[in-house]
Amino acid sequence: MSVHNVLVAPVVTEKSTVLSEAGKYAFEVAGSASKTQVKEAVQKAFGVTVEQVNIMNVRGKMKRYGKRPVMQTPWKKAIVTLKPGDKIDLFGNA
Secondary structure: OOHHHHEEEEOOOHHHHHHHHOOEEEEEEOOOOOHHHHHHHHHHHHOOOEEEEEEEEEOOOEEEEOOEEEEOOOEEEEEEEEOOOOOOOOOOOO
């Protein structure tokens, strides 16, 4: 798997913003991605040193569209811990 296939998108929420101050970043990753693949992809894409990767499967929620209930697609999330001093600039603020 290439870097572009492993990392789908960064997860930007209030909780992930607070985690980024502690050197932890959240990414949506491919469903078949492993911890080592995520580690290598983040290191190649952002030029940082990854210390730890935690992966979790996020269940899809039930939503309603009118009368019809629909299940959202489940996805995989990775929390990446960087070496102290490293940062990832997700928004392009130099």
